[in-house]
Amino acid sequence: MRIDVITIFPPLLAGAFEHSIIKRARDGGIVDIQIHDLREYTDDRHRTVDDSPYGGGAGMVMKPEPWFRAVESLRPQGNPGHVVLLTPQGRRLEQRLVQEMAAEERLIILCGRYEGVDERIREHLVDDEVSIGDYILSGGEPAAAVLVDAVVRLQPGALGSSHSVVEESFSDGLLEYPQYTRPPEFRGWRVPEILLSGDHGAVERWRREQQIERTRTRRPDLLLTGDDVSETTS
Numbered sequence: 455m456r457i458d459v460i461t462i463f464p465p466l467l468a469g470a471f472e473h474s475i476i477k478r479a480r481d482g483g484i485v486d487i488q489i490h491d492l493r494e495y496t497d498d499r500h501r502t503v504d505d506s507p508y509g510g511g512a513g514m515v516m517k518p519e520p521w522f523r524a525v526e527s528l529r530p531q532g533n534p535g536h537v538v539l540l541t542p543q544g545r546r547l548e549q550r551l552v553q554e555m556a557a558e559e560r561l562i563i564l565c566g567r568y569e570g571v572d573e574r575i576r577e578h579l580v581d582d583e584v585s586i587g588d589y590i591l592s593g594g595e596p597a598a599a600v601l602v603d604a605v606v607r608l609q610p611g612a613l614g615s616s617h618s619v620v621e622e623s624f625s626d627g628l629l630e631y632p633q634y635t636r637p638p639e640f641r642g643w644r645v646p647e648i649l650l651s652g653d654h655g656a657v658e659r660w661r662r663e664q665q666i667e668r669t670r671t672r673r674p675d676l677l678l679t680g681d682d683v684s685e686t687t688s
């Protein structure tokens with residue numbers, strides 16, 4: 455998979471893609487991630503990317519020309535990519551939408567600044583708008599880091615084994631069960647005896663019960679929607 459990210463702050467994102475699972479996926483050729491500086495696509499001495507809004511008002515609006523120039527110059531013949539603008543006005547990011555994005559051959563991600571982008575970018579350049587939640591960030595960069603991380607870990611081979619994806623929270627619509635490791639007792643708090651019993655069937659049943667109970671108390675909305683996004687995971 456190929457992912458291009460266009461931003462006015464490349465260093466904000468570079469570090470996010472140089473560690474852990476994303477680094478391994480890049481090194482292993484599973485994903486090719488390129489970060490591009492929007493200012494490289496300006497044509498004036500000051501490398502201007504924004505201007506004051508028509509009609510007045512506070513804040514600045516990102517100009518259309520650099521965005522169109524950037525996206526058009528990144529597109530090789532034949533593979534236009536799916537162009538995604540990160541914005542609080544977008545579709546809310548959930549695992550199902552991550553799966554949809556992960557199935558694309560190429561994503562071109564635009565990090566807008568919060569005050570806004572010229573509407574013609576939305577109308578004529580962007581295929582999709584995504585929000586990572588109902589809160590306001592200063593710009594799309596942290597949202598791009600979230601989207602890329604969630605998408606890359608779904609690429610075949612990105613994780614040690616596909617098993618871990620299948621067992622994760624949300625892959626079956628439930629939260630995860632509690633996990634413990636050594637020591638069996640820490641400051642007087644003991645690991646549940648059943649996990650030390652060696653009875654695999656009992657452990658599995660206990661874990662399932664814990665998942666259901668945890669989901670019921672913390673995220674009852676997940677049980678109500680009956681969402682099962684597991685079929686398309688792994």
Ligand code: ADE
Pocket residue numbers: 540541542566567568584585586587588589590591592593594597
């Ligand atoms: N830009 C600013 N806030 C955002 C959010 N919540 N999601 C995606 N992009 C954003």
